[in-house]
Amino acid sequence: MxxxxxxxxxxxxxxxxxxxxxxxxxxxxxxxxxxxxxxxxxxxxxxxxxxxxxxxxxxxxxxxxxxxxxxxxxxxxxxxxxxxxxxxxxxxxxxxxxxxxxxxxxxxxxxxxxxxxxxxxxxxxxxxxxxxxxRLGPDALAVDRETFAALLAGRTGQLKGTLTDQTVLAGIGNAYSDEILHAARLSPFKAAGRLTDDEVLRLHEALRATLTDALERQLGQQAATMKSEKRSGLRVHARTGLPCPVCGDTVREVSFADTSLQYCPTCQTGGKPLADRRMSKLLR
The missing domain is CATH 3.20.190.10 (MutM-like, N-terminal)
Structure with missing residues (x-):
């Protein structure tokens, strides 16, 4: 997408x-x-x-x-x-x-x-x-840290779903949410409203860095080459079974009815694999 x-x-x-x-x-x-x-x-x-x-x-x-x-x-x-x-x-x-x-x-x-x-x-x-x-929320690249923290505060949903909810933040989809959470070293299933101040800061910095880097690589590309350029910059998304470029652990996947997410257990979930079923128990 x-x-x-x-x-x-x-x-x-x-x-x-x-x-x-x-x-x-x-x-x-x-x-x-x-x-x-x-x-x-x-x-x-x-x-x-x-x-x-x-x-x-x-x-x-x-x-x-x-x-x-x-x-x-x-x-x-x-x-x-x-x-x-x-x-x-x-x-x-x-x-x-x-x-x-x-x-x-x-x-x-x-x-x-x-x-x-x-x-x-x-x-x-x-x-x-x-x-x-x-219905769009604020643009993901325009939101500052204080506004970002306020958007997350009190939310009981998972981080993955919150980042991709266009009424909360506009512009992030399945691929870049995986990349942002990997860069922030956070589980996709962690509750959005339960982040510490340090985790909010890491997540906001990862969001800006991931999107800015991707945008810099895409600007100036011909329309025909943008898809391959996107794939070349991904670290965990769509890389199930390959080594994490940060720690070397195997990138894992959680599959749902019509989509999936990818993550690194060592970087994001304390080494614990997430249950690969639709109604996975959350890792806090």
């Missing part, structure tokens, strides 16, 4: 390549991707892309006052294309969901792999009309 660093890098990429260009046509290939009907998707044709912004993990193209808001979900991606074909795509064929044509013949495709479809496209007059944007 694209998270804050990738979406911010895509935002910068589109500012450079799409802003100032007129949208000539928008093709809808996957009807389930479009979540709004007024204004209609064709209303973007003939309007100029005047700005690009990010709201958490949402990408927002300002098209002369209308907003094309995109959420790439788990398996969605944006592919920049040069010389788009003139013929409209056939609906329901392949991973293509939406194709945006610009006046210079270039543009971009929104695609989604797999059978579970979560990619969402909105055309709205204000980003706040998108329910997911309206």
């Amino acid at each position: 694209p998270e804050l660093p990738e979406v911010e890098a895509l935002t910068a990429f589109l500012r450079e390549n799409a802003v100032g260009r007129v949208v000539t046509r928008v093709d809808l290939a996957a009807v389930q991707a479009i979540k709004t009907y007024d204004p209609p998707l064709p209303a973007l044709a003939g309007l100029e892309v005047s700005g690009v912004a990010r709201h958490g993990k949402f990408l927002d193209l300002d098209v002369s006052g209308l907003h094309l808001v995109l959420h790439l979900a788990r398996a969605g991606w944006l592919h920049w294309r040069t010389g788009l074909p003139a013929a409209p795509p056939k609906p329901g064929k392949g991973p293509l969901a939406v194709r945006v044509h610009l006046e210079d013949g270039n543009g971009f495709d929104l695609t989604e792999q797999g059978t579970r479809k979560g990619l969402a496209v909105y055309v709205v007059r204000s980003p706040a009309e998108v329910p997911g944007v309206a």
Whole structure:
């Protein structure tokens, strides 16, 4: 899933390549991707892309006052294309969901792999009309330590779930939450509201360092190379069975119904493996 660093890098990429260009046509290939009907998707044709912004993990193209808001979900991606074909795509064929044509013949495709479809496209007059944007908490990279501590105080949920709750902090997903918790040396199952002052400080510093480092590596990348760049920088996420780069212990995994997390027992849980079942007992 694209998270804050990738979406911010895509935002910068589109500012450079799409802003100032007129949208000539928008093709809808996957009807389930479009979540709004007024204004209609064709209303973007003939309007100029005047700005690009990010709201958490949402990408927002300002098209002369209308907003094309995109959420790439788990398996969605944006592919920049040069010389788009003139013929409209056939609906329901392949991973293509939406194709945006610009006046210079270039543009971009929104695609989604797999059978579970979560990619969402909105055309709205204000980003706040998108329910997911309206519910966002403060941006993960903008929150200071005092605000961060206040957000965690009193919460009974686990750290992993708290970091990925977009109403608490906007922008962090499954991969970077694993990386942040590893850097902070904290169990993903520790209760968010029971951290010591030192643990809150470590977690906040790890959050900023992890996201900042990832963003620095992503900025300037072409859209096509961002996924591989993300994978190359991960220390524990998606590295089950490999040695932890800090201590050498084996990276372990906890699997749930439709997702999983990775962690290092030595670095994060005092050497104790977490139970690999959905209703795991918490390690405090």
